[in-house]
Amino acid sequence: MAHLFTPKKVGAYTLTHRVVLAPMTRLRTIQPGDIPSPMMADFYGQRASQGGLEIVEGVSISVPARSYLGAASFYHDGQVEGWKAIANAVHASGGRVFMQLIHGGRQSHVEMTGGVAPVAPSVVPFEGVALTKDGFVPASPHRALGIEEIPGVVEEFRVAAQRAHDAGFDGVELHGANGYLVDQFIQDGTNRRTDAYGGPIENRVRFLRETVEALISVWGAERVGVRISPSGEWGGISDSNPEATFSHVASVLDGYGIAYLHVIEPRIKGDDTLHDDHPPVAVKYLRPHFSGPIIAAGGFDGDSAEAIVASGDADLVAFGRHFSSNPDLPYRLLHKLPLTPYVRAAFWGGDEKHYSDFPAYSPTVETAEETGETA
Template sequence: MARLFNPIQVGAYTLSHRVVLAPMTRLRTIQPDDIPSPMMADFYGQRASAGGLEIVEAASVSVQARSYLGAASIYHDGQMEGWRAIAKAVHAKGGRVFLQLIHGGRQSHVEMTGGVDPVAPSVVPFDGVALTKDGFVPASPHRALGIEEIPAIVEDFRAAAQRAKEAGFDGVELHAANGYLVDQFIQDGTNQRTDAYGGPIENRVRFLRETLEALISVWGADRVGVRISPSGEWGGISDSDPEATFSYVARLLDSYEIAYLHVIEPRVKGDDTLHHDHPPVATKYLRKHFSGPIIAAGGFDRASAIATVESGDADLVAFGRHFSSNPDLPYRLQHDLPLTPYVRTAFWGGTEADYSDFLTHEETQALESTEENATADEAQNA
């Protein structure tokens, strides 16, 4: 059997297989307070499997951290019941579930941040977008964080991690990818500070270290993962030497002995594949710098997922788009069964339609059998 379907130890947990549900912002919370909805619990429960790992979509750690109307948040008591329902639904199927934590930084709008300007390490022009009641709109002008403001944001991450623990999750993932705030500090295209948080890479990763240590203070290192996106393009992010930068990041994270390193391949930008024929490159050069489990994400199918795990470049593979329309994706991949096509128009908000109403392979077979029997009966009675 391919290693993709074999057990593996990831931090504190033994997983039965290596097919991971990637975090996907789906904009299905109840408004106006970003309350996780019952259909979200249905969605995650449907995709859970015994010994499988799910990473739940990015949850903002404060009002200031929000970027998209309808996206998840975890900063007030009114959200907790919904989060508990999601964790319970995954555990009911024997799965493990981590919650991804995020601060959007400059990728936001004053309508989402409570009327205050979005923040970033430095003021660097970019043409990003945020999602408000008027749809996707240009991000509001951002301002540079004062050094005295940073500890409060670190505390927001710690408090969110504590809430995730109280909600029954198995761990948390720090979102340090896709051009959001942690990533903005790491990469020199967005971090032009001259204080202790800017300049050489040792300073640019200081915010990463502090937020990571805040999460570890709640969970322990073996229940915390980190997601990065070397050479990613989402959010207008850039670095003058991404391989050197993220090799350093990988070595830093390795020193903490975290549960896993989650790497987005640069061939993917958001929910689009930019370079369909490009092989995985980020996990390949990071492997020698990180000794723990690596989760690869971005543009994988069954064959490439099996290949990257067999090569040793990654230990697990996270799927987003294919998992969105195939609640039993690990089973389908293991048995090489056809996949239900995903519905891109339902990615960014909507109802249960094309979200939590997809059938498993078994349910599809049963439905087809019932329809065939009904057709046969009609023919016989004609």
């Protein structure tokens, strides 16, 4: 772990290690109103470490941007205190916390969008799902955004970024991955527009540019990150030449001098691993196009995280599933301690069980679990 546990400057901040908490949609807000819950503050506070970075789960910027019942959002004043509690919980342990901002685009349902049709760059039918009171259901038919509507969506990103700033966060991350709205504009499988936002890649990244510039207008570039998923499959997304597309995206983002580029490896689809033995590839071809810090995500363990940082292909590694069940994951990785297995059934909603009730490492507890005794 000689490389994973060394300091790294990321934008405005110097981190003491390279283990990052990845954003995970855990559906623990209080309904109605998507109010951040006390158990969310517990969850993030437990996983904070001195000089470590946490990225908070995709936070919808408006009602039409929502995709999943119970997921996070930040668009009304009643949510402020809950988000302040989360930022304070992370800071109490010396950590840094960025809020990931998202618009679900066509991955939604009218029950989640306030009764209006989900929006997308273009109308391209797909078999996506949204989460409503009836569970996961087929997404509602979507419509194409009018060009005159796009500035309004960009403004919603800016307002949400300002809210995150006022709530005490350390920065924001634009969710440009996993087939949500920003990603839908980037990739040609979902963007069939013929106006200034469609066609050649230079046009397809225009929406990305405008949203990044909106976030920078609030935070400055050194406190803004962007997440992408080259060759990702979540949300029925596709591109005819992903390596060329995302190399261009990386070059564009490099020009802004943002804090980091966060890359999901193609071996991961949402919370599933598609290819267990697939080596990291996305960060390898993006590295020549992005000079700032790169966070790699998707299917890493301690050894593979150390290896990719040592190789120089990535500077930090984000963990989701292992961090969900090991609140002290950096400590465990550093000391090569056993990891508590994650509980997949608790990923998509629930209460504190298998969410904020996982204990930190204790030799007494671990020995009892191995022998089947109760500590």
